[in-house]
Amino acid sequence: MRELRTEILVIGAGPAGIAAAVSAERAGARALLVDMQSEPGGQVWRGQWDKPTNRQSRRWIAALRQSPVECRYGLRLVDFAAPGLAVFDGPDGSLRVRCERLVVATGARERLLPFPGWTLPGVFGAGGLQVLVKNGWPVAGKRVVVAGSGPLLLAAASSLRAAGAQVLLVAEQAAAADLARFAARLASHPAKLVQAAALRLRLAGVPYRSSAWVERADGDEQLRSVRLRIGRYSERLDCDALAVGFGLVPNIEIAQLLGCTLADGAVVVDEQQHSSVAGIYFAGEACGIGGVDQALIQGEIAGRAAAGSARLSFGLRRARARSERFARALDRHFTLRDELRHLAAADTVLCRCENVGYGAAQVCRSQRDARLQTRLGMGHCQGRVCGAACAFLFGWDAATPRPPLAPVPLSCFTASPTEENPQESP
Numbered sequence: 001m002r003e004l005r006t007e008i009l010v011i012g013a014g015p016a017g018i019a020a021a022v023s024a025e026r027a028g029a030r031a032l033l034v035d036m037q038s039e040p041g042g043q044v045w046r047g048q049w050d051k052p053t054n055r056q057s058r059r060w061i062a063a064l065r066q067s068p069v070e071c072r073y074g075l076r077l078v079d080f081a082a083p084g085l086a087v088f089d090g091p092d093g094s095l096r097v098r099c100e101r102l103v104v105a106t107g108a109r110e111r112l113l114p115f116p117g118w119t120l121p122g123v124f125g126a127g128g129l130q131v132l133v134k135n136g137w138p139v140a141g142k143r144v145v146v147a148g149s150g151p152l153l154l155a156a157a158s159s160l161r162a163a164g165a166q167v168l169l170v171a172e173q174a175a176a177a178d179l180a181r182f183a184a185r186l187a188s189h190p191a192k193l194v195q196a197a198a199l200r201l202r203l204a205g206v207p208y209r210s211s212a213w214v215e216r217a218d219g220d221e222q223l224r225s226v227r228l229r230i231g232r233y234s235e236r237l238d239c240d241a242l243a244v245g246f247g248l249v250p251n252i253e254i255a256q257l258l259g260c261t262l263a264d265g266a267v268v269v270d271e272q273q274h275s276s277v278a279g280i281y282f283a284g285e286a287c288g289i290g291g292v293d294q295a296l297i298q299g300e301i302a303g304r305a306a307a308g309s310a311r312l313s314f315g316l317r318r319a320r321a322r323s324e325r326f327a328r329a330l331d332r333h334f335t336l337r338d339e340l341r342h343l344a345a346a347d348t349v350l351c352r353c354e355n356v357g358y359g360a361a362q363v364c365r366s367q368r369d370a371r372l373q374t375r376l377g378m379g380h381c382q383g384r385v386c387g388a389a390c391a392f393l394f395g396w397d398a399a400t401p402r403p404p405l406a407p408v409p410l411s412c413f414t415a416s417p418t419e420e421n422p423q424e425s426p
C-alpha cells in the first residue's frame with residue numbers, strides 16, 4: 001500500500017473540487033486532488049478534460065492543468081484510518097493520504113423512487129443514462145421517455161437527442177404554476193436563462209408536460225411501455241427506454257463518517273465552507289443542490305479558507321448570495337408531490353441489492369429497524385439508492401454508514417504502507 005503526505009487533501013474532482021484545489025495552491029498551500037473517476041470533471045464536465053465545451057469548463061480545466069496541484073484518479077475514499085489519514089482504494093491498489101486539512105467535494109447523486117416495473121431492463125436513472133450515452137452507450141433510433149423532476153431532465157433529454165435517440169416526451173412532475181415561477185426567477189440569472197432557452201431549442205418538437213409522472217413501466221424481459229399520469233389523464237406510451245430521476249440528493253457518507261453536522265440531508269458549513277469538525281471543509285453539492293455555479297464558488301471559498309486565506313472578496317460574497325437564491329428556487333419549485341409516495345405496490349422492489357419489497361419496509365419504524373428486520377440498504381450499494389427513496393417515502397433519517405464505504409480487498413487495511421513522493425510542507 002502506498003502512502004502520501006499533503007497539506008490539503010481535496011476529495012472529488014468535479015467543479016467544486018477543482019476550484020478548491022486550484023484556489024488552495026493559488027493561496028500558497030500544497031494540495032492533492034483525488035477522484036474515483038479516471039479523469040477530473042465530475043458529473044457536469046464529464047469527458048471534457050481533453051475537450052472542454054464551455055467557457056467555465058475551459059477556464060477551470062486550464063487552471064488545473066497549469067497549476068502544480070498533484071492529482072490522483074481512479075481512487076475512491078473508503079475510510080479514515082485515523083483523523084487526517086484517508087484510505088482510498090482503486091483498481092491499482094490502495095493509497096493512504098496523511099493531510100493537515102481536508103476539503104470534501106463529492107457532489108450528489110440521483111434520487112430514484114420505486115414504482116411498479118422500475119427495475120425492468122430499459123429503465124435508467126435520467127442522469128445515469130446521460131452518463132452512459134456520454135461514454136458511448138448506443139441509443140440512436142431508440143424511443144425514450146424522460147421523466148421525473150428538475151432541470152437535469154432537460155439536460156439528459158438533450159444529450160439523448162444529440163446521440164440520435166427519439167425522445168418521445170419529457171414528463172415533469174412539478175405543476176405548470178411552479179415552473180412558471182421558476183422561469184420568472186431565472187430572469188435574475190441571465191446565464192441560466194440562456195442555458196435553459198438553448199436546451200429547449202435543442203429539444204424543439206419534443207413535448208414537455210408538467211404535472212406528469214410515470215405510474216408504471218411494463219415489459220417482459222425488457223421495458224416495452226410506460227403508463228403516465230398527465231394531469232387528470234392516464235396515457236400509455238410504447239418505448240424502448242425510460243430515463244427517470246427525481247432530482248438530486250447530496251452525497252453525505254463522508255460527512256457522516258467524520259461526524260460532521262447535517263441538516264435536511266446536506267452538510268452544514270459556515271461562511272468559509274468549514275464543517276462542524278475542525279480542519280474539515282465541504283464544497284459543492286454535498287452541501288446542498290445548487291448547480292455548477294454554486295459548486296465553483298463554494299470550491300473557491302473552501303480552497304482559500306483551507307489554505308488560511310479567509311477573507312472573502314465582495315465579488316465572491318455577492319456571487320455566493322446569488323447562487324444561494326438560485327438553489328432555494330430550485331428546492332421550492334421542484335418540490336416532489338405527495339402522489340409519488342404512493343406509486344409502489346407492496347411487492348414493488350424497494351432495495352434492489354437485497355431484494356426487499358416496499359410492503360416489507362413500510363411496516364418498519366426507521367432505516368435502522370428496516371436494516372435489522374429486512375437487510376434493506378445492506379447490499380452492494382450500501383443504501384445509496386434505497387436510502388434516499390426511504391427518506392422521501394417514509395421520512396426516515398439516513399442511516400449512518402459503516403466503513404469501508406465500498407467493498408474493498410482486506411489488503412486495503414492490512415498491508416503496511418510504503419511512503420511515496422512525500423510532499424514537503426511549504
Ligand SMILES: Cc1cc2nc3c(=O)[nH]c(=O)nc-3n(C[C@H](O)[C@H](O)[C@H](O)COP(=O)(O)OP(=O)(O)OC[C@H]3O[C@@H](n4cnc5c(N)ncnc54)[C@H](O)[C@@H]3O)c2cc1C
Pocket residue numbers: 011012013014015016017034035036037041042043044045075076077078105106107108109110127128130131152155156248251283284285286290291292295
Ligand atoms: C448523474 C448526474 C448527472 C448530472 N448531469 C448534469 C448536467 O448534464 N448538467 C448540469 O448542469 N448538471 C448536471 N448534474 C448536476 C451536477 O452534479 C452539478 O451541477 C455539478 O457537477 C456539481 O459539482 P460538484 O463538484 O459539487 O459535484 P460533482 O460534479 O458530482 O463531482 C463530485 C466528484 O466527487 C467524486 N467522488 C464522489 N465520491 C467519491 C469518493 N468516495 N472518493 C473519491 N471521489 C469521489 C466523483 O467521482 C465526482 O467526480 C448532474 C448530476 C448527476 C448526479
